[in-house]
Amino acid sequence: MSLRLGDPAPNFKAKTTKGEIDFYEYLGDGWGILFSHPADFTPVCTTELGKTAHLMEEFARRNVKVMAVSVDPLDKHFQWVGDINETQHCTVDFPIIADDDRQVATLYDMIHPNASATATVRSLFVIGPDKTVKLMITYPASTGRNFNEVLRVVDSLQLTAKYSLATPADWQQGEDVIVVPAVSTEDAEKRFGTLEIVKPYLRYTKVPKQ
Numbered sequence: 001m002s003l004r005l006g007d008p009a010p011n012f013k014a015k016t017t018k019g020e021i022d023f024y025e026y027l028g029d030g031w032g033i034l035f036s037h038p039a040d041f042t043p044v045c046t047t048e049l050g051k052t053a054h055l056m057e058e059f060a061r062r063n064v065k066v067m068a069v070s071v072d073p074l075d076k077h078f079q080w081v082g083d084i085n086e087t088q089h090c091t092v093d094f095p096i097i098a099d100d101d102r103q104v105a106t107l108y109d110m111i112h113p114n115a116s117a118t119a120t121v122r123s124l125f126v127i128g129p130d131k132t133v134k135l136m137i138t139y140p141a142s143t144g145r146n147f148n149e150v151l152r153v154v155d156s157l158q159l160t161a162k163y164s165l166a167t168p169a170d171w172q173q174g175e176d177v178i179v180v181p182a183v184s185t186e187d188a189e190k191r192f193g194t195l196e197i198v199k200p201y202l203r204y205t206k207v208p209k210q
């Protein structure tokens, strides 16, 4: 059965470009992103892994560890990383799983037979420190993901985890956030200070100072 939000993220041991890795050990107490790509030596995937490499400082700042996966073998991954580094002007330093036995693809339901019988789709999972699934997105092979959007979602998830606040449509860092319905106005004012109450169910506040 496929995973759903809130489900435990399955653990696994896999061979990667950084050696054999136990996923939970790799994540430690922090956040994680596991994302699949259809195949090595393909154009969209090359740009996606390059973009991820460029954003590693941003992921680290948010205490997020990143791991990529495709069903290609390790020797192909190593050759392809050379191409990614060359063409995307980066250094790919995060592990890429060689999932040639499809262990991870199966655990995370990354092969969608009506899209492709063999290749993984562009799945991306954000996993919280409690090892549950916080976000899932699935793109087709032909559309590269927006990794700045992934960072934006991580910011929102981390805000929710810390303060029980939510974020409105198109929210960006620095903009006002929403008090979740489960928190009373009285409690919210104690915790966050002044609210802008547009409707009883639509209440904005500033992001608390970190």
Ligand code: BEZ
Binding pocket: 038, 039, 042, 043, 044, 045, 046, 141, 142
């Ligand atoms: C790509 O990564 O460029 C790609 C992979 C599979 C199908 C289409 C595009």
